[in-house]
Amino acid sequence: MALAMGYSLSQTNNLPAQNAEMVLFVRIRANISMSALDKLQKVGWKLRMEEDIVLPAVDFDQINPWHKWNLNKLQCWSWTEYDQILFIDSDSLVKADLSEVWNTPGGTLFLLSSLIVQ
Amino acid sequence: MIAAAPDAWDHTAKDTKFNSGVLLLRPSEAEYRLLLRALATPGMHLPEEGDQPFLNRFYEYRYFGLPHGYNLNLVLYKWFPMVWEFLWPRAKIVHFTVRKPRRPGEWCVGACPEKGALEWYADVFQEMVENYGYVRSFHSAKKRWLDEIELYG
Numbered sequence: 001m002a003l004a005m006g007y008s009l010s011q012t013n014n015l016p017a018q019n020a021e022m023v024l025f026v027r028i029r030a031n032i033s034m035s036a037l038d039k040l041q042k043v044g045w046k047l048r049m050e051e052d053i054v055l056p057a058v059d060f061d062q063i064n065p066w067h068k069w070n071l072n073k074l075q076c077w078s079w080t081e082y083d084q085i086l087f088i089d090s091d092s093l094v095k096a097d098l099s100e101v102w103n104t105p106g107g108t109l110f111l112l113s114s115l116i117v118q
Numbered sequence: 119m120i121a122a123a124p125d126a127w128d129h130t131a132k133d134t135k136f137n138s139g140v141l142l143l144r145p146s147e148a149e150y151r152l153l154l155r156a157l158a159t160p161g162m163h164l165p166e167e168g169d170q171p172f173l174n175r176f177y178e179y180r181y182f183g184l185p186h187g188y189n190l191n192l193v194l195y196k197w198f199p200m201v202w203e204f205l206w207p208r209a210k211i212v213h214f215t216v217r218k219p220r221r222p223g224e225w226c227v228g229a230c231p232e233k234g235a236l237e238w239y240a241d242v243f244q245e246m247v248e249n250y251g252y253v254r255s256f257h258s259a260k261k262r263w264l265d266e267i268e269l270y271g
Contacts, residue, residue, distance in 0.1 A: 001218070003246070004219065004239070004242055004243050007242065007249075008242055042250060043250065055157060056158070057157060057158035057163075058157065058163065058165075062165040062166055063165070063166055064167070067170075068168070070168035070169040071157075071169050071172075073141070073169050074150070074153050074157070076141075076143060076145065077145050078145065078147065079145045080146065080147060084142065084144055085145060086140070086141070087141040087142075087143065088139070089139035089140070089213060091139075091215070091218050092139065092211050092213045092214065093211070093239060093242055094210065095190075095209045095212055096209065096210045098188075098210055101121075101142055101184070101188065104121045104142055104182055
């Protein structure tokens with residue numbers, strides 16, 4: 001899935017012009033084969049090998065199997081070397097230029113978030 | 119801050135919750151710590167859930183909406199065909215939610231209401247195979263897949 005997704009992204013977007021790069025979150029524990037990783041790189045992915053997120057409050061065995069590892073997505077918030085990240089599920093295809101998304105308004109701090117976790 | 123597009127289901131083309139399959143986010147250590155704390159807060163994450171219900175609770179009332187075309191949901195193809203038709207030329211990202219991409223030959227065995235959208239996926243896949251010359255076993259994948267639709271579909 002990530003192969004076709006990466007291919008579609010590289011075909012429809014000039015990422016250097018957007019000052020962006022395509023980074024694939026690869027679960028180390030998924031034991032992806034070297035030949036598969038090689039193909040992923042050839043379609044343009046920069047591979048980012050990551051351990052699964054550690055969440056003491058979560059029992060991963062109880063999570064529905066089809067999104068068992070989706071909480072790994074939260075790790076993207078810790079990738080502070082990037083200003084912005086557009087996370088895209090790998091069961092997708094990119095169909096058109098995405099450059100305008102980087103100008104989506106935002107950056108406001110919301111104090112509500114600190115209330116939620118009190 | 120985050121931005122995301124509305125979710126869709128068989129009963130609504132425009133849910134009040136967002137689909138977390140496409141997320142624009144700004145990395146921040148402070149926000150990351152807050153997310154992890156919230157996740158451990160009772161009621162914020164139920165045991166069987168993935169990230170989407172949690173993020174919808176965490177960012178409720180305070181996320182930016184992306185246009186639907188940033189996360190065109192395959193569920194619309196069958197249940198809201200006019201919405202799908204309208205969004206298709208405007209789509210930036212197509213999300214294969216209800217029928218996950220597999221090798222084209224393994225799709226659409228039996229009833230396959232999403233045939234048109236999957237045909238597009240198969241075309242992109244085939245183009246990739248031809249451009250890169252690898253995944254040899256997939257070379258005739260589209261033909262085999264279309265044959266299967268004829269047989270079973």
